[in-house]
Amino acid sequence: QHNRNKLLWRDQTVDGMKTGHTESAGYCLVASALRDNMRLISVLLGASSEQSRTESSQRLLEYGFRTFETHKLYKAGDALSEVRVWQGDKTEVAGGVMDDLYVSMRKGRYDQLKGVVQFDRSIDAPIRRGDVLGKIVFSDDGQILKQTNLLALEDVSEGGWWRRIVDSVQKLFAE
Template sequence: MKSAIKRLLPWFLLLLPLGLPVGAQTTTPAPPELEAKGYLLVDFHTGKTLAELNADERLEPASLTKIMTAYTVFRELASERIKLTDQVLVSEKAWRTGGSKMFIEVGKHVSLEDLLKGMIIQSGNDASVALAEYVSGNVESFANLMNAHAKRLGMTNSHFTNPNGLPDPELYTTARDMARVAVALIREFPEYYAWYSNQEFTYNGITQANRNPLLKRDPTADGIKTGYTKAAGYCLVGSAKRDDMRLISVVMGTPSPRARAEASLALLNYGFRTYESHKLYPVGQPIENLRVWYGEQDTLPVGPERDVVATIPRGQYDKLSARIEKTSDMNAPIAQGDQLGDVVVSMGEEEVTRIPLVALQDLPKGGLWRQAKDSVLRMF
């Protein structure tokens, strides 16, 4: 059935505007009840929210802050302003930072890669400060950079004042904002994200285990970060991938390490049991040849700007339908990548996802004869 539906979806694109039936709404099981101040479960590929509680309430992030710190450093690596092999001089401020430690030593040089692993795997507050000082000169300037990236990612309810999450009245975030940066980190930096699944890291002769309990309790889990302060409670941003489906869970303000782990597992298991994801059209695949006016040719192949993925309740795949919504202006010249409409996937009356539809090649304006012919055709 699944392969048949995939073959038929382009056919649906043509027939749905005629009003063919598309299936009924479905009821999904309620999410589990959790001991947490706030939580969120989202599908990585589609961003669909599968479960939530107080997902937009401002809460203290504790060491979840280090996800934003890592993302900020990864962006600097991508810009080639810094390199993994750079040797970072450890300041007294970094060395004296309290809480969880990587155990770097003042006055010594540590590679930037080791500092990242010390922060990601060992949750080193000292490593976080050393990274911030190296990237921006001081913690305050680095926090400004963190906030700039947060704003760009749409994290509208977050504000960062330090790179490690130590308590500060002006340091806050939400479960939804934490999911946003987690998705961005995995999508933009898969090569660095692999470090989050490392079970342990050794530096300066000291081996410390990864604090994420999901790595030992769920073989499909591969990240991301724990956090704890007395005010924030026990927090965890988790991620797991089963088959082609990846979920992001955010749990904040639980009363104990055990409650944190059990809540995260309950959310992930609920999501995987209740929902399924399907890639309907890969990026770059021609979906249709649209009629274009005044061009060197009459039609132009169009396809999705990115993968068209649908997250739906399990067992409802055959109720999916899709259509193209075209823009009104379909006149040459058109450049490759220009948006010409949307691919809209629905299930019953509910719109599941909407992805921009773009030109897959350039289409220059045609000669005078073609332009004149199309002008006449458009009159009729």
């Protein structure tokens, strides 16, 4: 059976995905395209014909590539914040990301991007590399674009008995 996704022949950046047609849903197409290291996926439902499905999907992808851009925010292992650790053999742990972190947003808005690190609890040892310490929220003009976990980039063992006593007292006054 030949491939009904005509975008595969019209646009060399298109590499998939799925066509479909039923009386109730009309002609449908989920298309994937990769340009300049940015992948977009378009979903079109309810087109009146195969030609309309192809042309509308092409317009959706063109709009996306014309209007949005992807930025690499951090690379795997980047430390973003030092986080206070209670009752550990260290008083701080580096928090960051384990994988490269990207955000897609409207072109020309990158300078407006704001990143905030949020913690909803105190961090007590022991901590293992990869444990969730909090989250990082990226927004543009109040709209959240990306949210991911802030992860421990190193282990922190439980501190000695004296460190645990001192931190227990300090923590009472810190909260």
